[in-house]
Amino acid sequence: MISVIVTLLTTAIGAFIGTMYGSKKLYEFQQSGKIATRKTALKAVEILKKYSGQPYNKAGSDFNTSLSISEKRAVLVALHKLGIPIIVPSTIAFQISDIQFSDALIVKEELESIAAQLDNGNCDYLFYEDVENHFSSNLRLNTLRELAKRYVNSVMKFSRYDNGNISDPKNWETMYFTPGEIQAIMVFYKRVHDQMYYEDNGNLRAGIIEKLLTEIEIGLWDSYLFWDYAAHQNMLNQNILATLMSKMLSSDSKNNSDSPVHIQTKD
Template sequence: MEPAGAIQETYDIWSWLLPLISGTIGALIGTYGGSYFLQWKQEKKIKNVRSMAVKALNIFKEYAQHKKSYADATNEFNTKLNVSEKRAVVVALHKLGVPFEMPTKDTLNIKNIRLKEVPIDRDEIAAMIVQIDKGNCDNQFFMDIESYFTSNLRLNAVRNVGKKYVEEVHSKSYIDKSNPNTIINPEDWAKSFTPGELKTILVLRCQLANTDYFSSNGSPDPIKIKALIREIEIGLWDNYLFWDYESFMNIRAQHNLANVVQNAFMMNQQPVNNDNAKSAEETNKE
């Protein structure tokens, strides 16, 4: 039979040990359980927003079957996605390649977001859905739409003017058959642009005044024109679009003057060199 003192000592040990163990277990459950709950809640939120993005892409996918453009799907996109859903996914979709029309004058209307007249490629939509499902766009969800689309308002406006020139002028021009170095633009093409837009594209127009973008038959090469528009969209032509025309022409005039002076100098040097050669030849004969 166990002594009463030993029983009392055992009781005393458990009296402080049990609360310690239960407190430790409770803390562990609270810590890991809370962490698991927060992670589960976050994953559920991400899965929900991924499904919103896929929902939007499936709308475009349906239109791709009928060879429609993104502009044709504008109404259904704005109808099937509410404002909250669009706020969650539009920036991510734009970064994936969905051509939302960035406002250059008016403020962004989230209830009626516009899309560009660009043909929908079914394979591209499928690739976008894969990227969404893999979670590669999770950090782009819930980005503020207004600040994203308006932060580079002037940049987007200038690039749009450059694209407008390529689409409405350069792609409709042709090479004069009687003079292969002459590009004929559409008649009265300048009337399609405001005075401010004209000043924006003058330097770009000078740089595009070559035959590289035309086929052997004198008509524009559609593949090269498409590549040129893409280059403008990603900013490769920004230097020319933002270059002041007067400064550009001033530098060009200085360059031409330097060439004239150099050519004149070379022409003056040639007779002198010939005279020196003759003198040297006569000296050798003597």
């Protein structure tokens, strides 16, 4: 009996030790992978830091040649979410082999703050997130926003309000947009083609272009950019019809109330 108990205890202790050892090794392996990826992310930050005081796009070539595809795939999502201004393509699929940056100025202190977060392991959960999915999931949204900004910058900026009408630059539709692009922003166009954006002298209100661009960028106009033009027109037509019906009913009701009431009396 004692030998059986000893055997069971020995087996249990051995299994426990084996499990603990295996878990320890697995944890060490996972940590070593995270540490290696942190070093890759820090390497990327150091490449950008060399161009402190210059626009980020100046570092693009160095960044793409100094980091392999696999290295970029491991850390790009983390870098982007930490504030590195990687350009999300608006019309084509994301190309990991040719990362593009905006012309925002590189600030050394900001990069050092990002490096500290990476080094402390605060962003380990962002490593190895699907890069293509992260940068391409909002492809249509980004495309529509870019089209709206193009209209504001290239057309609306040069429009005027005169004698109750808003006049845009001549032939702007074919000059700046394809037929499909025009269709995509038509609801947005109708909404911003409004007198409220203009001064009494016909010029655009001061600062309105910059305000519109900011609103587009932060998504305030997304619902109009995704609104099908035919559905939008149908809604407007229904509103017009409802208003007309309401006026007709109101007019009939008023006429009826104004009509004299004849009271018949018995002889």
